[in-house]
Amino acid sequence: MTLTPKDVAAFVANAHAAIHEEEQHLNAADANVGDGDTGSMLRRVVDAMAKIDTAGAASLADAAMGLAQAAMKETGSSLGTLVATAAMTLAKAAKSADGDIGAGDMGRVVAEMRDAVAARGKAAPGDKTVIDSLDAIAAALDEGPANRATAARAAADALDAFRDKPCRIGRARMFPERSTGADDPGMLAIARVLNHATVTQ
Amino acid sequence: MTLTPKDVAAFVANAHAAIHEEEQHLNAADANVGDGDTGSMLRRVVDAMAKIDTAGAASLADAAMGLAQAAMKETGSSLGTLVATAAMTLAKAAKSADGDIGAGDMGRVVAEMRDAVAARGKAAPGDKTVIDSLDAIAAALDEGPANRATAARAAADALDAFRDKPCRIGRARMFPERSTGADDPGMLAIARVLNHATVTQ
């Protein structure tokens, strides 16, 4: 089974529904040590992604690139740009595989996303950011079964595993006592979106 | 009995004591429709007047002129400048009478002060300002006996007579309903200073 533009569009539709439900919850998580905008920013980004015709894209690469561009136009926030970076990574992977990306490739693709996000954001695994979610998801998908439920479980596990660690990046690093014991808003967003996708699948 | 620089100095000393007692009371009266500074401004002006050597002045005119200058240097407020104007009127009267101003001249001198203050402030008798106090004092001194008690009584009577009239000058004219029934802070200041002078005489 090869990933199609329609699959990507379905994923975006799910994310759209999830983020609309979780917007305030994610804002509240960010307000703990950040500026309280993670939910609203992601909502704007996913709204913009949902507006373009992803299902009708000529190729998987075009579908993913369209999403990256929509994200990049909508926001200048860190996480928004990292979302765009991840989408662009998928586009690149699709291009070099000539569109032939299957479920079995997803572990590798998510690992590439993790590395691209780390390079863009100059953060590392262990810093308690979306990088750690991507890292856990990549490993779980490699082990299999390579499906959304596996990804969702890995994201949830990563959230639990990092909750009691301090954040080591950006503004939050200055308040280890406040980030320890609280969810990182970016990691939380990934977990909520994937959980929603699984539940409604 | 001719007015001497010492008499003027004694008057200033009395005013100084009176204003220090009444500062907040006068501020409160001004806060009703004005900017609430009558008491503090007069305190600063009278402090400045009390600092110079009025008793040691070479002549009555010099004594009065010194006070006028002290007031003019200290403040740019309306009432401060009117105090200076009144002092300057005394200086001019003393100069043209070659220093020979007696109690019997005071009605005329206060009437001149009233006219100078009205010319300077572009206000008229009846507007509910210090002009009305000076007007009442001038008339009472003319009737006699020409002493401080007479002046004090006239100032107190003027205050009573105008309390229930609206103020017709400056910012206060815009709120006739708020100035009616309340004392004009400038008129109140004159009444309190003269009353203090009488009591402690």
Next chain:
Amino acid sequence: MKKLLNDPANYVAELLEGLVSAHPELSLGGESGRCVSRTDPAADGKVGIATGGGSGHLPLFTGYVGDGLLDSCAIGNIFEGPSVQASLDAIRAANRGAGVLCLYGNYGGDRMNFDMAGEMAHMDDITTRTVLGTDDVASAAPEEAEKRRGVAGIVLLYKVAGAAAAEGRDLDAVAAVTEKAAAATRSIGVALSPCRVPTAQAPNFEIADTEMEMGMGIHGEPGIWRAELQSADAVADEMLDRLLAELDPPKSSRVVPLVNGLGATPLEELFILWRRIGARLCDAGLKPVSPLIGNFVTSMEMSGASLSLMVLDEELESLMSAPARCPFWRVGL
């Protein structure tokens, strides 16, 4: 309304020290120690332009001392007119032998003190003339226009007077064209929140968290109405409508707009106001010329804005565009 200050009693003296230290082109002096004038005075024979007013309105008043603008400024305490001595110092400092125009806002204390200083200056053989800023349409009805207070429009009058004097006109001519400019200028302000005078414990007025007051003056003098905060466009419309109703400029007139911040209102919001005002002026067939958007006349940390308009004729336009330079404003230099 917290303040960065030392002893409140020294607020004015200290800010003036800082001002002249940062701007060596300005000097502080006079017998009062409360007169700011040009460090390099204008040439002999130029008509002097002196102003004055209370502190707490920077860049007004003293920030407009400079080439092609003011020669001197008498400085009062916060929101209190300058003393007679300071006013006299300013007249003397401005005098280059051709007389001095005293150009300031129409407030009781200021007027008395400048009048008194003018009489004293006459004893020194200095001729003075007076033009008052009376641009605030909210402060009295049109029939009592001479009772109106002066607000931000005075900055435009400084420009006209300064340029006319720099051109070499005589005192009567400078006064006359400044009167003409005053007659062509109107302002109105809107206040959202108060300020606190350094020596006071409380704000200078009270206003609910959801309210605004249209027409309030720069010391918190009451305005025309107080109601729920409205949109920027609605505020812009009302300010503009009120000014145009009074000025009634001939179709296709050229006008100078000044959108002024009162202190705490972000520049961003002044541009949002201007966006609407500029569009509305064009819709009305008027031509905005060199719009001024910024904090020109403030009231400490008060939030709100004012709009001023000057309707130009050829003479006023040429004076408005003549080169000028002071610490807080430059034209064509």
Next chain:
Amino acid sequence: MKKLLNDPANYVAELLEGLVSAHPELSLGGESGRCVSRTDPAADGKVGIATGGGSGHLPLFTGYVGDGLLDSCAIGNIFEGPSVQASLDAIRAANRGAGVLCLYGNYGGDRMNFDMAGEMAHMDDITTRTVLGTDDVASAAPEEAEKRRGVAGIVLLYKVAGAAAAEGRDLDAVAAVTEKAAAATRSIGVALSPCRVPTAQAPNFEIADTEMEMGMGIHGEPGIWRAELQSADAVADEMLDRLLAELDPPKSSRVVPLVNGLGATPLEELFILWRRIGARLCDAGLKPVSPLIGNFVTSMEMSGASLSLMVLDEELESLMSAPARCPFWRVGL
């Protein structure tokens, strides 16, 4: 923290419309519609200087586009970095064939976006270099100086970079001297009260009525200590001491001081701060050159101030004093 605005979602778009309407020397464009550049672009062959950042800091960032300063600016939402598209637009607009220096504050989102835009620009054969403003000593220890955020000191870097590019230096040389300027520049801020982002219901931080916070950033990022409000002189002393401890300028160095208001602090109080800072600099045997006192980098209606110092050498001094002109600042013109 009441605001003069229409729909909060249109705040940035409307303020930009107003800005370019008031300042015809600035144009708004790019594929993002969020790029301000010079209406008359610089001559071919000049190194371009592009900047960018969130809105809510006017005159920063876009107000410094002009002759001898910036060529373009990418504009983000309030307190949010510019998008990649806007950053790319700014790089393209600044490019006159000699490469573009991307000069902006060290914030995560801004850096990622400019980096990504720079990679895209390379595909258009535009060479870019990056220099980051990292002047805020309160945001990280000296050992982690590269993590420090950029605040008001960036304005001084704009001046140096713009002058070096105007002189005709090449991209490497412009980047090198701007790096040198950045290494010679430090800032620290003090906050007295918060601001409110238009789309938010609440202020961006809370602080008691009697408190201040030393070292707070321009988005309300936490500082070094929070305590009872102190006197202006005590605040000035602490800010200056912290900067001098880091910069450790050689005796009799010449320094450019920038006393910056964060929005709602009256100019009067900036001059009161400067009075002390200027005196202290002289006591320390240093020579302040052309002090800048005013609102150069704001945080909407936040109250407070910042102090920046740049230690000059001959090269920096000549670049700082070269002529320059933009809507909100002029040097020697």
